[in-house]
Amino acid sequence: DGGITQSPKYLFRKEGQNVTLSCEQNLNHDAMYWYRQDPGQGLRLIYYSQIVNDFQKGDIAEGYSVSREKKESFPLTVTSAQKNPTAFYLCASSSSRGNTYEQYFGPGTRLTVT
Amino acid sequence: DQQVKQNSPSLSVQEGRISILNCDYTNSMFDYFLWYKKYPAEGPTFLISISSIKDKNEDGRFTVFLNKSAKHLSLHIVPSQPGDSAVYFCAAQAVGNTPLVFGKGTRLSVIA
Numbered sequence: 001d002g003g004i005t006q007s008p009k010y011l012f013r014k015e016g017q018n019v020t021l022s023c024e025q026n027l028n029h030d031a032m033y034w035y036r037q038d039p040g041q042g043l044r045l046i047y048y049s050q051i052v053n054d055f056q057k058g059d060i061a062e063g064y065s066v067s068r069e070k071k072e073s074f075p076l077t078v079t080s081a082q083k084n085p086t087a088f089y090l091c092a093s094s095s096s097r098g099n100t101y102e103q104y105f106g107p108g109t110r111l112t113v114t
Numbered sequence: 115d116q117q118v119k120q121n122s123p124s125l126s127v128q129e130g131r132i133s134i135l136n137c138d139y140t141n142s143m144f145d146y147f148l149w150y151k152k153y154p155a156e157g158p159t160f161l162i163s164i165s166s167i168k169d170k171n172e173d174g175r176f177t178v179f180l181n182k183s184a185k186h187l188s189l190h191i192v193p194s195q196p197g198d199s200a201v202y203f204c205a206a207q208a209v210g211n212t213p214l215v216f217g218k219g220t221r222l223s224v225i226a
Contacts, residue, residue, distance in 0.1 A: 004157075006157075031211060033213060035216075040123070040218060041218060042120075042203065042216045042217055042218035042219050043158070043203065043216040044216075045213050048213050050211060058213065088155070090157055090158070092157075094211075101146075101207065101211050101212075101214075102148060102160055102163065103160075103214055104160065105150075105157030105158050105159070106157050107156055107157050108155065108156065108157050110155065
């Protein structure tokens, strides 16, 4: 089955610890994205990568880091510098279809930091 | 500054009636628009899209209308079903492989 997997579904961490969220896709998509969703805030872009070994900051990149060493994988690290890390994190990927780039989302990871 | 706005946080509709979800945008460089549906604790799923060269796109019960001069689009669901109850996100994309810009979503409740 082609798709995007995120693991784990639920993650709990103590304040001050870094944590890495996994995102893998087998859709052969070039671009991958990380969003966070907070109540009433919609989806806000954290980082995105259009090709391997390259990535760009989104609207709310502070306190996060990413890597893109393989086409299939785009892990997100939530560092201790992120002031409000508790949120629902969504990974997405896209590939060109004509001139449009519809994004497909994974199931999400709910991170709770206490 | 929000480039994509969904001004109605919630909407309730009776089963069988039409649901109309609205979305406004400010960036005239947007040329492709999408609607996503999201259930709690799940990732959004793509629903329907429209290119800026069209003013209407239909897929079964779902129709999206685009009014470029007003920078406004709407999603019509007819007839509405209880399974349509979810949060609907409007998204827009500028020319080129740029990330989607999402609105804050509208929670649709279809009442049986």
